[in-house]
């Protein structure tokens with residue numbers, strides 16, 4: 001007799017093997033395919049079958065239909081020449097971990113049903129806590145990504161003491177979005193000036209905190225960034241930690257992208273002071289090569305999370321009994337939650353930390369290589385130097401009005417989307433667009449970088465009517 005909503009073991013294997021073949025083929029051939037192309041919603045909607053299914057269908061046919069629709073209609077953020085944004089490649093091991101976690105439908109929210117996963121998550125968090133230099137009182141949990149990690153951290157900071165929050169113009173937008181979500185009054189946000197390297201100006205922060213105190217206001221939290229999204233800059237963490245300690249203000253470090261570089265000696269100096277933070281956001285789905293979604297929030301004192309998030313529900317009483325229960329619903333916003341930690345746990349164990357270190361250092365070195373290439377000719381102005389794995393630049397057009405340079409910069413970026421060989425997008429610095437390379441993929445080669453810059457030069461020539469220099 002058929003079991004409802006259950007495939008036969010043979011069909012499960014058939015479907016599973018097909019899925020593995022699809023993913024392996026994808027990974028094996030990706031480099032030789034385009035990064036992607038401009039999305040065309042009308043075309044997609046015309047192609048996709050939107051009818052609500054009534055009866056059953058062969059699972060393999062359904063899977064093939066899904067793959068046909070997916071394959072051509074995503075930009076491959078895991079492509080070695082996807083240089084547009086920070087999120088990127090993921091390890092196959094991480095993808096398998098996600099499959100296993102959902103195949104067993106692991107519930108990683110409470111102790112009595114998920115003790116094994118809770119202990120494994122705790123182990124993984126301990127690895128990250130130690131790497132970041134936080135003390136043993138620390139802890140944390142996996143969340144969906146940097147946005148949620150920032151939200152959890154800022155909520156913990158405000159639960160300790162509500163008051164003013166200090167950011168810079170370079171702070172990631174998720175902080176303000178999170179604060180809005182938490183009902184924070186924007187009038188209590190302070191935007192601190194940055195120095196010539198787009199880092200928080202500690203003297204300006206000190207003056208502002210003093211002025212706010214004189215006015216009887218209460219500083220709550222300084223949000224520093226370790227690896228800004230725009231330029232890869234790292235705020236002066238040690239000096240900020242000194243100031244926050246002296247002022248008894250919570251220091252949150254948004255290291256969603258850059259904290260991954262703690263593995264690297266090359267970035268070691270930049271990240272000095274990271275371990276003095278009260279909380280850290282760190283995204284394994286960015287520079288630690290995990291499939292989406294994998295974000296992580298770490299805190300210096302785990303009781304700050306329980307103070308902010310502990311929940312009580314009559315039907316959860318038993319989850320508080322037993323030996324040292326570890327209920328993640330007390331540490332963050334979710335009760336039902338998947339087992340995100342497994343992918344990092346399995347990836348670290350499979351490849352070892354040295355492989356991750358080398359991959360991170362490869363990105364740092366390639367951004368420096370890109371800088372050498374850009375400075376070598378007379379076609380580009382480097383706007384911000386290679387920092388972590390990011391470099392920004394714009395075309396050099398001697399004598400041209402800034403508006404013309406800006407227009408050309410944007411046209412080069414949209415040209416890459418049409419071309420498909422590599423993807424490079426813009427961000428804004430000082431109110432003007434710049435091209436930005438984020439080189440975090442461990443399989444990107446020096447040749448890829450050279451060829452991508454050659455592509456940008458060709459697109460500049462085409463956009464400027466055959467002569468990008470004119």
Ligand SMILES: Cc1ncc(COP(=O)(O)O)c(C=O)c1O
Pocket residue numbers: 086087144145146147148150172174225227228229254255256257283295
């Ligand atoms: C510095 C920083 N913080 C936070 C985020 C948001 O992370 P997520 O997209 O995982 O929510 C990003 C995303 O790029 C980021 O670069």
